[in-house]
Amino acid sequence: MKNKDDEKNNDAGNRGIIEVKGKAAPKKILILIILLIAALFVIIILFKVLSREQVVQQTPLEKSDETLVTNTNNGVSLTTMMKNIEEKEKLDAANRRKAQEEQEQKQADNAPSAPASQKADQTAVNVIANGTPQTASGDPNQPQPLPKSVRQLMGDTMVKIDNQEPDEKNQERDDLQGSQYADGKVSPVLNRRYLLSAGTALSCVLKTKIVTSYPGITMCQLTRDVWSDNGEVLLARKGALLIGEQNKVMTQGVARVFVNWTTLKDENVNVRIGALGTDSLGASGLPAWVDNHFGQRFGGALLLSLLGDGLDILKNSTQQTGSNSNITYENTSDATKEMAKTTLDNTINIPPTAYINQGTVLSVIVPRNIDFSSVYELQ
Template structure:
């Protein structure tokens, strides 16, 4: 049956009798012709890939490697021509001396008066140029510059023979008030001599820290005065006497020259008044309770005032860009200076604003004594 079906082209109805074949509703289907096997297809693909790879590799080498040999005999460079040696220059012929010709006779003419020369006449017997001929200028001999003095390499030793500076420690209160706050320390190289501190019992030595409390507030917006009360008794150098009693009053002043980044208030105490009426020009700067310069203050940096102009400029630039862009464009590009015409009316005062320092009343402060305070006369009068 199978052989008969294959002979009929693969039609399963070929094995049926003619009567049954006509009543069969199944379609006539021919079997597919056998094609190439999978191995043949794989080998063909590999061969095609190898051929393509070889062609591409050959093109790459031809494009990368330059030609190193001429393509034809016509392109062969000929040998360079031999060098040409120039001939020797001809020897000049010796010149012959020409004999002078005889002078031609000239007709005699009437004598003419000799012209008077404006030049000075040369005295007889003197050697020099003829009359009327200016003397040639003497040749100038170039002067040889003097050799520079010999300097030994390295730095020369300089010996200072000046007298040592006389440092005056008894300056007045006005000079201390002017230079006490914010001055830079100066290192003196003069000779220092030891001395005995006079009136040790009635002297408050330099460097003493006087604790106090602020009675008035501090605001760096404008300059003003400050006042404080001494918290504890301050004794003399030897500790036997109370020279600055508790409750003494300190008077000072402050300025308004605040700088960026500053967070400590600078107060200069100029006068101290004791409860018994004794007063002294103290001339010392304010410090905190541990001796650091300045008083800790509350800082207002004025952030909005300083950067409001920049924020407004950015908003105007963005607004001008959005107003000028297309309705369908999703991209917004803010170019600098687009709103400069509108923002030109905004005053640029951000760079001129400095921080404001404020110190409330009642804050603990200190006074760093900048010079010796002598109470000898006031103690003797008591």
């Protein structure tokens, strides 16, 4: 009875617990085997896929390697190619020479012997036709210059040898030889009695002041009588008027004024002389006092530069004192510098002005022969 009571108590205590009875171990082994087979199958598939990708990737690499090998082989065979080209050129030249010799032999058999000059001409024609220069000895077995195609492959260049001396030495020789002039002509001087010869110096005193700011007319009065070439006839009396013009602008560094004297007027006689003015010693140009306008050219720029420097000093002193002021002078300083630059650009090219006062003694040199026989006659 006691055992039955215990079993009942155990049944009452084990209520809610499901007991499964069967073969558990064989099922676990079966599941493990299935998993292993599946894993092996997956590994095989992955291996095949990876092997295919490797083949696909290696194929272009192998082709590129073949290309590289081909390029390398081409590079190695460059010398061979040049040799082949050179041999081909030599073979073609030999064939041309052989054909030319056969043709010459046929012509020699059919025609009488030609003179030596014609043979030389024929040799020159052969050289041009064959394209291969011959040496001085005429031996074709001697080494010949390489063709152009071979030189291009080898990277060689033909250097032109100039046996002439440099141009500087030739120029020096030309300078040592001196200048060459055309032959002069001799002609008789007719009627010297009324001739104002070239090279005659006319002394005069300036009547008008010259200021070169603008072009103007100038006048000068003769201080001496002007006589003919033989000294017999008075051509222009003292006090005759020379009229000229000044129309050249002065440039920096030039201290002389260019005046062109055009006309000599003596009462009712006008002479077209077209002479140049000189100083009393015959130097070209008229000496003058020159105003370079230094203040006008640089004064404004210097003033603006000093103003800019003052603003810079004020700015630096304000910053050094540690003032809390927010006043800035950058714009004013920059504007001042720009104004100074603009002012200098506008005034730097002011031309100088030359002054020649009236009463200055000048000379006028006559550049050509002038015949007065058409207006003067001795009685």
